[in-house]
Amino acid sequence: MIQLAFLIGLTGYSLGILLPLLARRRPAIQNMTAHGAALLGAVGGIGVGAAGLTAEVPYHVSLPSSLPLLNYSIRLDPLAAFFVLLISLCGAAVAVYALGYVREFYGRYSIGALGSLFNAFLLSMTLVVLADDGFFFLLVWELMSLASYFLVVTEHDKADVRHAGFFYLIMTHVGTAFILVTFLVFFDASGSFSFEAFRHPARPLPEGMRTLAFLMALIGFGAKAGIVPLHVWLPYAHPAAPSHVSSLLSGVMIKTAIYGLVRVYFDFFGGAFPWWWGFIVLTVGALSALLGVMYALMEHDLKSLLAYHSVENIGIILLGIGAGMIFQSYGLASLAALGLLAGLYHTINHAVFKGLLFMGAGALLSATHTRNMEEYGGLIRKMPWTAFFFLIGSVSISALPPSNGFVSEWLIFQSLFLSFQIPDILMKIMLPIGASMLALTGVLALACFAKAFGISFLAMPRSRHAKEAREVSPAMRLGMGGMALLCVALGLAPMLVVPAIDRITAPLTGVSIAGDLLSKGGLALTPVMGEEFSSVSTPTLGVLLAVITPVALLGSVILGGTLRKRIYKTWGCGLNLTSRMEYTAIAFVQPIKRVFSTIYQPTVKLETEFLQESRYFTKHRSFEVHIEPVFQKYLYDPVVTFTLAIADRLRVIQAGSLHLYLTYIFITLVLLLLITG
């Protein structure tokens, strides 16, 4: 069964890598073969994931290689299976969507390369979570980074896209270097790159080395996940990529970093760590969540806005995982399982709704040819399906009941509130503060998506582009619809999701909590303390809302008879209302910008040119507002300047002469021999 699924997956992706390259200059065929094969591969992946989550014993395959230290070994334990499932579910929906989306690239960019890389990207992500060997992991991790880099720079004729790609390439490689250090620490203690040896090193890691491995893993995986302050590449690279790729980057790829963190902290370290590790993860999470959503609010480029929300949601996931780590370090196993489970639940939820929202943004982009929200408006009438799916995504990401985002955020809230069981008073107080940060993040996300949906889809069209927009192709709608359905299912059926995730957390924390977590025959969720403590039941809430709405409708008819409706234009103070009088996205967030001006440090420039005859009439007025990019200015710019200065100095030895370089090699060799000899 598992072998068959593996075979289907591998065949699909391999065909997808090869076939598009063969059909040269036939974009339609390249598109069909690439994304059809990707769909096949993803279906295989779904099979692998499902089988892995239900299997009793982890499935394990190992092939030797010609290189020393490298083993092509994979292991399908529940943790890996969960992520394979996540990658494949999103991959399948995105592949369907891409069938329609890449059509606009016909004749402009190579569809063969795009399709082939798309498959390579999906395959490498799947292998990353399956890898059971440090060396092999780094190899496929690098492959994933490169494939995604080339996908990001698809529109390579644009300078800003090239810059975004370059930025991404540097950040991801810096991250890989840090991950390498983590693995080397383990290698040093165990003498092997196999993950099994990492779990049970030959000699125990000294305290300093453990701390080093913890920090390096946090930075290394954090750079990929986009935690603050390593998030700066994300709002550049994710919007620059074609939208179906952005959807995978934001929805799926950054989750491989979450996988890495859980793998290292809970699996390799076996959950044995001091409390302050968890506290650091929690703090980083809270900071990322809050700053992510705050910067998202100020974005009016829809795709950048979504990219910042990925920073926010990674933060929320880390809040759950961090709380789990803190509980683990105090020996509160079932609470640790709860935190970890909540974090992983949010991981799959975010993958689904962020994938959906990016696809929605792609649909808007292909219909209007702009990413600027201020040029949208009124699209709900032109693109009713896209609007509906985007609304589902918005409700989910804003964590409104009974959506999937609500379920996972509720679980994270509960695990933060259960901190009163911790014996340490500092943690008792810090965790609820984390919860209040999460509350603030949640409402700001609501404001942000009210803005994103309201400005883009409602009221009057704000530009010619929006006026002439048309609904997107059926394939794109199908891709979005599938994801929207998943969103709803993940929200209304937590009784199916929780036991599945419990299979991951049970071996990692040592306790299975699915039984405690589900009460009333699976209808309600109760965090390990029992129903007395608290409980939530999204199916009941869904039914409640679904019953009250028609009753209210019926009640209004009883009280007032049948609806008599008049359609009339909006009152515009006696003027004819035009789209220029509408509230804009900038105006919508102005109060928020003002209240949090310490964080944003906005600079506003207003220039007015008056008529010569009278200063009562303006001829021209320009308004500019900028948000200080604090992290770039104070953190990255000094590093860049320093690196460039060093490079400048080193130019002296880079004379470009071959003889000189040979001499350097000779000197290095002699020095090395002297040191080792």
Next chain:
Amino acid sequence: MTLVILQTVVLLAVSPFIVGLIRKVKATLQCRRGASTAQPYYDLFKLFQKDVVVSSNASWIFTATPYILFASTLAASLLVPLFVSKVPLSFAGDIITVVYLLALGTFFLILAGLDTGSAFGGMGSSREAIVASLTEPAMILSIFAVGLTAGSTNLSTIVHKTALLEGIVTDPPPHLMALAALFIVTLAETGRVPVDNPATHLELTMIHEAMVLEYSGRYLALIEWASALKLLLFLTLLSNVFAPWGIATAPDPIWMTLGLAVWLIKVSGLAVLVGVIESMFAKLRLFRVTDLLGVAFILSLLALIFFYTLRG
């Protein structure tokens, strides 16, 4: 099931009265006779019978919002104990669910404000967004501070345990701080002076009223009723979470009647207090509201810290 329906009926019936009572108190303090407390019922009835006018710019969001708002507010109210300490639907959600259900209504109301293309609606939406984002952290934290004493975030458990003084170790300072914080939150969330003025029709000063400016007829009736429900919900939270005494701790008809009477007296008392505050204070400038809500947040944070430090 009967209890759920009973609670629904009581909520729907009492909520307009509270609005009328606040208006009456304000009128009395202004030396006016004022309209009778039954006026909001007449208003609702009349609005239901009127035609609705819908903007030609508006989409289905505009038409669906009144129903969604009404449903989410009523659903949230059903999770809160009114006159019986254990509500049958308490398993469906705790205090966080109540907060997020209300947020669902707010989300759609913000969208509806933007939907007609009128700048007033947009202005209201934008302001509602900032007020909501500042109140919710304070609300979550203050309820949690109270929930700690009962060891639960489930409203029924909190109310039940506090009413019976069962396993409660309570110190007055954190409780009072949390109460003060939640009271400020109540004023902000329900659009009362000094945060918002429900009586204003000057576009530049309003928040909630600006968002619903384009609504008429039965849509407006549903929205008004939902706001009345929300007000009642918050007053109930204040009275039952902090002073649940008198509430029926078992579903027994006699105790329930008594509980109903006590609850009515408590929420009416709070409504009078809201009316007095509305008459005594001026509405704050929008950017001063942040200070007030900041105070609420700090108070709830202090409540939390005091709770732990007083216990040692």
